[in-house]
Amino acid sequence: MTNDNLLHLLQLASPTLPVGAYSYSEGLEILVERGVIDNPKQLKAWIDQELSYGAIRLEAAMMVRSYKSIQADDLEALSYWNAWASAAKETSELRSQSWQMGNSLIRLLVELEPELQSVARIVGTPCNYAIAFGIAAAYWQINLMAALLGYFQSWASNLINAGVKLIPLGQTVGQKLLLEITPVLSVASQDILALEDDEQLNSCTWGFALSSMAHETQYTRLFRS
Template sequence: MTNDHLLHLLQLASPTLPVGAYSYSEGLEILVEKGIIDNSQRLKAWIDQELRYGAIRLEAAMMVRAYQSLQADDLEALPYWNAWASAAKETSELRSQSWQMGNSLIRLLVELEPELQSVAGVVGTPCNYAIAFGIAAAYWQINLMDALLGYLHSWASNLINTGVKLIPLGQTAGQQLLLELAPQLSGASQDILALEDDEQLHSCTWGLALSSMAHETQYTRLFRS
């Protein structure tokens, strides 16, 4: 990886990227309120299970396919995978999150790189976050595995920061948890790259779906969803 590639990846995976990721808990808020997740180890177990079986695997797989489509100049595949990503969301809250973040990122990319205007037009709106991330990574020629690790690391960091605020955890405990999850993030990246289109694009997300739906009617909330 060249310095430019690394800097582009750091920018793309940065928590300061103005896409609003910090405003979503992905159901963690209701799980903390009910005492299901009340310490760092239970949060780690939740993230680990999501990496092994959950929706983040499909999200990351869509990122990979958007990356590969742009790299192969197969623009017709982008709206297909974008529609696939929308259809795979089990709740309106998760779909709205992906659309809001994706639309924000694709608009930012067009402002930063006007050459991507035509690509954004092909994808159309709403654009899912994974699709926009894959487009950015491919355009900036970031290595695919590095982009995938950055995508998963950014997702895990956001959930851990949510746990730091809600459980609450100390900042050091949050960083320790992120460090402990490094093998799972690396292993999940390898697994996701190997997923086949026809038989392996599936997940077990009933826990995420139920917590996401319950969060909609939670009495007090810090997060949007």
């Protein structure tokens, strides 16, 4: 990548990107309250499992398809995959999160790059976060593997930061966790690039879906969902 491509990726994957990612724990909060996750080892196991089998893999696959649709100037495919991403959400909480973050990102992109306004109109509202991320990565000509790694790393950083606040963990422990899962992030990225549309777009995370649903009625919460 060029320096500009790299800087664009760092901006896109930054925790300071104003899309509200910090306000979600993706069900982690209820798991901590119930004692399912209460130490760094358990948090790492949860993240490893999600990267190997979970819904984040479908999210990343949608990002890849959004990226390729923009590259091919196939806006019909882009709209199709946005609808597919909405239909694939296991709970209303996860769908609301994806829509809120995606709508925030697509509005930001139009402000930064007015040429994307026509793309935003085709995708419409709501726009899923993975779709908006793929649009940005393709428009800024970020290498696809690098975009995938950035997408996964941003997701994992947000989940670890939630764990740091909830369990709680020290900031250094959180950084050690992020370093430890680096090989899993790399393997997951390679796997996603090989997924076929017809038979391999699936996930198996019952615990993740149940924790997301339970979070809605949790007595006290720091996070939205």
